[in-house]
Amino acid sequence: xxxxxxxxxxxxxxxxxxxxxxxxxxxxxxxxxxxxxxxxxxxxxxxxxxxxxxxxxxxxxxxxxxxxxxxxxxxxxxxxxxxxxxxxxxxxxxxxxxxxxxxxxxxxxxxxxxxxxxxxxxxxxxxxxxxxxxxxxxxxxxxxxxxxxxxxxxxxxxxxxxxxxxxxxxxxxxxxxxxxxxxxxxxxxxxxxxxxxxxxxxxxxxxxxxxxxxxxxxxxxxxxxxxxxxxxxxxxxxxxxxxxxxxxxxxxxxxxxxxxxxxxxxxxxxxxxxxxxxxxxxxxxxxxxxxxxxxxxxxxxxxxxxxxxxxxxxxxxxxxxxxxxxxxxxxxxxxxxxxxxxxxxxxxxxxxxx
Amino acid sequence: xxxxxxxxxxxxxxxxxxxxxxxxxxxxxxxxxxxxxxxxxxxxxxxxxxxxxxxxxxxxxxxxxxxxxxxxxxxxxxxxxxxxxxxxxxxxxxxxxxxxxxxxxxxxxxxxxxxxxxxxxxxxxxxxxxxxxxxxxxxxxxxxxxxxxxxxxxxxxxxxxxxxxxxxxxxxxxxxxxxxxxxxxxxxxxxxxxxxxxxxxxxxxxxxxxxxxxxxxxxxxxxxxxxxxxxxxxxxxxxxxxxxxxxxxxxxxxxxxxxxxxxxxxxxxxxxxxxxxxxxxxxxxxxxxxxxxxxxxxxxxxxxxxxxxxxxxxxxxxxxxxxxxxxxxxxxxxxxxxxxxxxxxxxxxxxxxx
Numbered sequence: 001x002x003x004x005x006x007x008x009x010x011x012x013x014x015x016x017x018x019x020x021x022x023x024x025x026x027x028x029x030x031x032x033x034x035x036x037x038x039x040x041x042x043x044x045x046x047x048x049x050x051x052x053x054x055x056x057x058x059x060x061x062x063x064x065x066x067x068x069x070x071x072x073x074x075x076x077x078x079x080x081x082x083x084x085x086x087x088x089x090x091x092x093x094x095x096x097x098x099x100x101x102x103x104x105x106x107x108x109x110x111x112x113x114x115x116x117x118x119x120x121x122x123x124x125x126x127x128x129x130x131x132x133x134x135x136x137x138x139x140x141x142x143x144x145x146x147x148x149x150x151x152x153x154x155x156x157x158x159x160x161x162x163x164x165x166x167x168x169x170x171x172x173x174x175x176x177x178x179x180x181x182x183x184x185x186x187x188x189x190x191x192x193x194x195x196x197x198x199x200x201x202x203x204x205x206x207x208x209x210x211x212x213x214x215x216x217x218x219x220x221x222x223x224x225x226x227x228x229x230x231x232x233x234x235x236x237x238x239x240x241x242x243x244x245x246x247x248x249x250x251x252x253x254x255x256x257x258x259x260x261x262x263x264x265x266x267x268x269x270x271x272x273x274x275x276x277x278x279x280x281x282x283x284x285x286x287x288x289x290x291x292x293x294x295x296x297x298x299x300x301x302x303x304x305x306x307x308x309x310x311x312x313x314x315x316x317x318x319x320x321x322x323x324x325x326x327x328x329x330x331x332x333x334x335x336x337x338x339x340x341x342x343x344x345x346x347x348x349x350x351x352x353x354x
Numbered sequence: 355x356x357x358x359x360x361x362x363x364x365x366x367x368x369x370x371x372x373x374x375x376x377x378x379x380x381x382x383x384x385x386x387x388x389x390x391x392x393x394x395x396x397x398x399x400x401x402x403x404x405x406x407x408x409x410x411x412x413x414x415x416x417x418x419x420x421x422x423x424x425x426x427x428x429x430x431x432x433x434x435x436x437x438x439x440x441x442x443x444x445x446x447x448x449x450x451x452x453x454x455x456x457x458x459x460x461x462x463x464x465x466x467x468x469x470x471x472x473x474x475x476x477x478x479x480x481x482x483x484x485x486x487x488x489x490x491x492x493x494x495x496x497x498x499x500x501x502x503x504x505x506x507x508x509x510x511x512x513x514x515x516x517x518x519x520x521x522x523x524x525x526x527x528x529x530x531x532x533x534x535x536x537x538x539x540x541x542x543x544x545x546x547x548x549x550x551x552x553x554x555x556x557x558x559x560x561x562x563x564x565x566x567x568x569x570x571x572x573x574x575x576x577x578x579x580x581x582x583x584x585x586x587x588x589x590x591x592x593x594x595x596x597x598x599x600x601x602x603x604x605x606x607x608x609x610x611x612x613x614x615x616x617x618x619x620x621x622x623x624x625x626x627x628x629x630x631x632x633x634x635x636x637x638x639x640x641x642x643x644x645x646x647x648x649x650x651x652x653x654x655x656x657x658x659x660x661x662x663x664x665x666x667x668x669x670x671x672x673x674x675x676x677x678x679x680x681x682x683x684x685x686x687x688x689x690x691x692x693x694x695x696x697x698x699x700x701x702x703x704x705x706x707x708x
Contacts, residue, residue: 010520010535011366016639017533036627037533040668056647076437083440084432084456102438149510156503166364179371179391181364273390285370293410314394 026069063093075101110287119204126199130154140189144182164198164205175318189215209322214348231262231309252294277306302328361400380423417447429455464641473558480553484508494543498536518552518559529672543569563676568702585616585663606648631660656682
């Protein structure tokens with residue numbers, strides 16, 4: 001919606017927006033649907049589009065809408081339009097042919113323009129600064145939720161228009177939940193403290209995970225950390241070799257395989273359950289995918305994606321290190337957009353900041 | 355998902371959760387799908403459910419999943435399942451019959467249990483306190499975005515686990531955008547300042563709008579305010595009369611008609627483009643609906659919904675007053691759960707707080 005029209009809804013707002021924000025791209029114009037709550041916003045954010053007032057009765061006006069752009073066949077994003085709405089549109093205007101399409105916009109979005117990369121990099125810079133500002137405040141005893149809220153505050157008053165997603169802050173055994181939520185649990189001394197967070201700048205997002213050590217790291221935690229760091233370096237090195245070698249780019253599947261092999265070889269393959277990475281831009285997760293079941297075709301370029309291996313020992317500890325990689329084969333560039341140190345960082349000691 | 359299983363995703367998280375959180379209710383058990391990122395969370399939040407590991411290949415395991423609960427016909431929420439997924443499931447297991455269903459869960463959710471009303475009331479109390487705490491800080495010159503962020507901070511450190519939705523804070527002519535976003539615009543003196551916001555407590559949400567006056571109100575703004583307040587009172591009085599009269603409850607459509615008539619009679623019908631209210635609970639907007647196209651059948655009971663008439667003069671000003679009403683016909687109760695004053699409130703004057 002935002003990529004093709006300029007009009008954007010807030011996170012979760014599509015649940016209350018009804019048909020507002022749906023759009024139709026014709027040969028000569030873009031039409032954006034809006035009810036009275038959104039007409040002024042659509043005119044402002046999508047000045048090149050025609051506004052079509054649409055309420056709950058979209059089916060009743062479907063034939064009129066399609067006819068107004070001079071079309072009889074409409075490609076419909078079948079991964080986003082519900083079965084019920086599809087059936088209602090089909091029944092309302094049998095003369096309009098609905099053609100299921102998937103992935104058209106996603107393919108375009110995976111290839112990033114310079115202005116898009118700049119915004120992602122700006123979001124990464126906000127995230128880098130925010131975590132650096134939080135470090136001196138981290139002490140055992142305060143709760144995960146308190147640090148998550150504090151980091152969010154730093155991000156949102158530090159140059160971001162919004163979070164990319166809710167801040168994850170997980171201490172010790174909780175870090176074994178790859179998608180856990182910060183709770184009223186006190187941050188433990190002598191354990192890991194995992195932050196997974198992102199900023200949003202002009203619609204574009206960052207995503208970074210750092211696993212810090214609160215007080216003296218245990219030998220086990222350090223061992224897991226070094227393993228995950230080696231896995232991440234293996235993936236980045238492979239990308240650098242491919243770009244500088246000038247041959248075909250690797251597939252998302254093969255990057256995942258290289259990162260995964262390091263962890264499997266160390267006997268922790270079963271504790272790395274998710275994929276190695278994902279594209280990012282207007283959405284936190286978009287194409288390309290870097291995982292076991294990703295496509296075997298070469299990565300797009302220029303593009304931006306995360307590299308984020310992790311090892312999760314249930315009930316014990318968890319480590320993930322996540323950075324965003326900007327890949328531009330034609331320019332020979334492989335660049336980490338997230339700059340916060342990837343070394344072992346110990347916090348919560350007297351006199352220890354970063 | 356949360357209502358039937360206990361497992362919940364964060365706002366917007368369904369975009370990255372894949373099939374995790376989808377669920378199947380059989381005669382004897384509830385099955386919740388999860389990939390490795392979510393299995394621990396599902397076991398914790400939905401302890402009575404069986405976890406079924408599901409990744410991108412749901413269609414490939416669909417027959418096995420349905421067979422495991424002993425079913426051959428499955429009612430599928432056709433308003434939430436995409437056309438593409440529906441087709442993939444249908445093709446993967448022709449022997450499993452998919453039956454489109456809509457609104458089953460919504461009807462149950464519209465009727466609130468006491469524990470649900472308690473949580474909504476708790477969220478309303480957090481919202482009331484948060485706005486009261488903000489009042490003395492409001493001065494012309496600071497921006498809408500600053501007050502929105504400050505109110506959010508008060509809500510999230512004042513007893514809420516999250517916002518119900520992004521805080522709207524709109525000054526002067528911006529208040530004419532019923533769904534506008536706070537911007538870097540300075541709050542104006544001698545103009546309205548509209549806050550639309552809600553808190554979330556144990557999954558349940560509040561929703562309240564207050565239109566304040568920064569400095570001396572203009573005669574026009576006061577006139578619009580009194581009109582909207584009269585419209586809201588007309589709707590609440592109608593509900594009280596119906597409940598205390600002991601007859602049939604009014605429909606959502608007839609409550610809307612009563613509130614709307616006040617505004618139409620004053621010549622502002624075209625400037626009240628949205629419905630009068632909506633049910634609320636785990637979602638900000640749920641059944642029942644109170645609008646021109648709402649059903650003509652009596653409201654459910656006990657239930658909770660908003661009453662929020664508004665008048666929007668584009669480019670000039672906007673006023674909306676929104677409260678949550680708890681309606682329990684059997685107990686003879688019509689109660690406003692949001693308690694912040696509905697009178698004209700002037701802020702930003704020397705020595706003027708609430």
